[in-house]
Amino acid sequence: MASKETAKKEDDRPVVLSVQHVAKSFRLPTEQATGLKMAFLNWTKGVSGFTEQKVLRDISFEVKQGDFFGIVGRNGSGKSTLLKIISGIYVPNKGTVTVNGKLVSFIELGVGFNPELTGRENVYLNGALLGFTRDEIDAMYDDIVDFAELGDFMDQKLKNYSSGMQVRLAFSVAIKAQGDILVLDEVLAVGDEAFQRKCDDFFAQIKKDPTKTVILVTHSMDAVKKYCNNAILIKDGEIIASGNKDDVADRYTLENLRQEKKEQKKNTGENDGEDQPEHPLGLSDTVPVLAVRPTREPLCTIDGGFDFEVEYDYRGDKPFYVALALHDLRRGGLPYGDSFDLTQRGHRTVHFHLPMDLFNNGDFRLVASMHTWDGSHPSTAEMIAFTSEKNCCDFSLRDNKGKDNFALINKVSMSYQSLDEQLATRQHPVEEQ
Known part of the structure; x- marks a missing residue:
């Protein structure tokens, strides 16, 4: 009953951003005309002088008040163009964008800052560019300085700031600006570790404010799962997934794995011509085939584990076995390995299951090698x-039970045990609602 009431309450929230059937394209020059004569000659030849690049195609979505809305996609998918249209920097060729409330856009760090002005002057300059009056900037100035931790440097020229100090000041102006809708593009990894923790606390607080709305573009799926309540995935200018943040984040990871595999095949493809090797790297006449492939989608959970197969073709006569090694692509190292005696020669396929009960979320690679012995x-x-x-074979683990990134082994499977329970009992942190 409570969940139905909550869902109804969320449905009653007003829409603060509506994007309907937005399309955007750019003209890229192909023929350079150095004068009127050349331009006329190109025209008589039917040379247009440009090609049309379609960046966004029929984009539609709505963001409600209080949402922490994620927009994800690979580089070149059209995310930044979409944010610039939302922010009023670009005008769409088709479609409409309706914003209800004061929108503060922070697309690039430091845009609108002048190195010859002091930190204080740059705060007022940047605030004015964002549409705030002097009185409004006066009201938020102390919060901006406190958050950036630059109280002793605000009267120094910006050109004397370190790059980290400039980033902190620019980011503080954006997130402390008292707008209704905050638009952020790739700005979560700013500053040092202590400043990032402060930003993390800020986002945790803003999530609890039902009057504030955040639109976040990021490549960090951990950030999407941690902060967002809804998200969309853009590919080649179109929305290919929307709704649940976890589903969208996992789909993005899957798209990356597929694209990386395509690029690997392209980069390691066989060469044309006389120099083409007889066998791919690592193989020979004795073993012309050895490959590890997923038998399901290369995105698994802790409970489900990972299923894969090893295809081989062994043409020797000695006893042989296959060794499997698991590489941790995110943290580095070789967390696990095993080997299996193979009983049948020739062209065969063996299926395997790898339990992931002990592992935290991560990206992994399975490699195989074949050995003979007596x-x-x-x-x-x-x-x-x-x-x-x-x-x-590359695959990824994404599971709510494996979100602890400080270690390879998750706390669900293994944890410290107190032998003096009268002195130390395990702390139970408050779980995220």
């Missing part, structure tokens, strides 16, 4: 094949 002692083993980047 069966008596490991020292007799000889590696005869291995998987290159083209034939290995």
Whole structure:
């Protein structure tokens, strides 16, 4: 009953941003005319002098008051163009954008700052560019300085600031500006660790304010899952996923894995011509095939684990086995490995399951190598094949139970135990609502 009332209450919230059927394209020059004569000749030849690049195609979504709304996508997908249209910097070729409330846009750090002016003067200059009156800037000035931790430097010229100090001041102006809608583009990784913790606390507070709305563009899926309540994924100028933040974040990770695999295949493809090798890297006449592939989507959960297969073709006559190694792409290192004796020669496929109960969220790579040995002692083993980047398998773990990024092993599976419970009991942190 409570969940239905909450859902109804959320549905009653007013829409503060409505984007309907927005499309945007740019003209890219292809023929340079150095004068009227050349321009006329190009025209008579039917040369237009430009090509049309479609950046956004029929984008539609709504953001309600109190939302922490995420916009994600690979570089070049059209995210920044969309934010500039929302902010009024660009005008769409088609469609409409309706904003209800005061919108503060922070698309690039330091835009509108003058290095010859003091920090204080730059605060007032930037605030004026954002549309605030002097009285409004006076009211928020102390909060901006306190947040940036630059009280002793505000009367110095900006050109004497370090890059980190400039970033802190610019970011503080944006997030402390008392607007109804805050638009942020790739600005979560600013400042040092202490300043990032302060920003984290700020976003946790703003999430609790039902009158404030945040639109966040980021490549950090951890940030999307942590802060946002809704999100959209843009690919090639179109929305391909929208709604639940976790589903959108996982879809983005999956799209990245697919794209990276395509690029690997393209970069490691066989060469044309006489110099083309007889076998790909790591393979030979004895083992012309060895590959690790996912048998499901390369995005798994802790409980579900990861399923994959090893395809091989062994044409030798000695006893042989396959060794599997798991590489941690995010943290580095080799957290796990195992080996299996293979009983059948020729072209075969073996299916495997890898439990992920102990692991936190991360990105991993499975590689395989094939060895022969006489069966008596490991020292007799000889590696005869291995998987290159083209034939290995990348996958990711995304699970709410594995969000602790400070360690590889999650706290659900393993934790410290107090042997003196009368002196120390485990702390139970307040879970996120």
